[in-house]
Amino acid sequence: MLVEVLYFAEFKDITKKDTEKFDLSSKNLKELIDLLIKKYDPMLELLLDKKNESLSNNISVIVNNKPIHGQDVLSIFLNEGDKIALLLPVSGG
Amino acid sequence: MLVEVLYFAEFKDITKKDTEKFDLSSKNLKELIDLLIKKYDPMLELLLDKKNESLSNNISVIVNNKPIHGQDVLSIFLNEGDKIALLLPVSGG
């Protein structure tokens, strides 16, 4: 199942890409996060909390331009073609 | 003794002039005010208080670009060539 990740700010600098597609076997966000961290070392510190157990409080998850709220964001289901953005806190000019 | 009066706002509309020279025999402001009121009826209400005894509290007196303060403004001395402005409260745009 293909999903697309949109990169902004640090993520764009790390990946040198605007977007990237990933092929997921499970259908939840956790697998995508694991793939990202495996491919891009510096993402670990940005994406996970200090115990490397759950998503950092700094990260907002956006799927298809909709913000995802809730306690257990890592286990949300993803669908074929979803566009996922992982956002650090904003800082308008 | 010639002095010059500068007109602004209502005073400009009443006199249809920017400035006007007056020849004073005494050297104080009171004579000038009397001449103005004599020549231009509508100035009475603008310049004097309700009892027609002293200058209205609304009026600021400026002589040679210097504001004149004090209780007894009508009796201040004027000199040959003085430029006198009688200002109503301001209202910037």
Add this chain to the structure above:
Amino acid sequence: MNETKELRSGIYNKGEITLDEIIKSVKNNPKIKNVGSIHVFTGIVRESSKEGKQVKSMKIDSFDDMANITIDDICESLKKKNGIIDVKIVHFKGDFSLSDDLVYVVVGSAHREEGFDAIKNAVDLYKKKIAVWKREDFIDGTSKWIH
């Protein structure tokens, strides 16, 4: 060599200076690198007077000598405040139609908080202090100097 002269705050004839020129002048301030925000207030002719009468046009009269002195005083006193790099006030005189620009206030500040305070302050001060008067000309043919 920078050929742009610093723009003088003060009284000008209607339309004699554009807001763009004032902002450019602030951007030419030698301390512009310290500026993080530029704040602008533009006063324009509104159709409805304070008492609700319908305004057709406006006349602004000015005692230029006195108004220029007071405008400079206001700008200099605000520039002494922490974080305020530049302050310009340009007030027009003459005959104005609805929505015409009457006055520009421009503030360049290190941070936005100081800038918001300073521009509010500058507007309050020029409204109270500079020797400028406005006459509203109403659609019913009457007129009134505002005080």
Add this chain to the structure above:
Amino acid sequence: MNETKELRSGIYNKGEITLDEIIKSVKNNPKIKNVGSIHVFTGIVRESSKEGKQVKSMKIDSFDDMANITIDDICESLKKKNGIIDVKIVHFKGDFSLSDDLVYVVVGSAHREEGFDAIKNAVDLYKKKIAVWKREDFIDGTSKWIH
């Protein structure tokens, strides 16, 4: 016939729109006769970072879709306030030098008091809410995304 289209608030490439065009768009608002003051905030690149490091240049990245939605929300919510006739927010993205314009906020209001409140509000809201990030590039060759 008025050929000027209403200018859309949102994310634009650096320099794609001028402040003058935004102000003209506010002046073309059908309710412009009710406006007595136009307020402008311009955020520009400051040389000194919050920690005092010397900034050489700045990069702005934006999640356009989300930022445009949030900018529209901010403008619409402020336009519901009493006396607020128009609100425009234009945020640029790309590579910026010192003193380059990063963002314009323009408010047209019936009276100045509402306008001062609304523009402060608009700036606080876009800084907190819109999906835009800035990276300061320092003269020592290092860089930092601000959060």
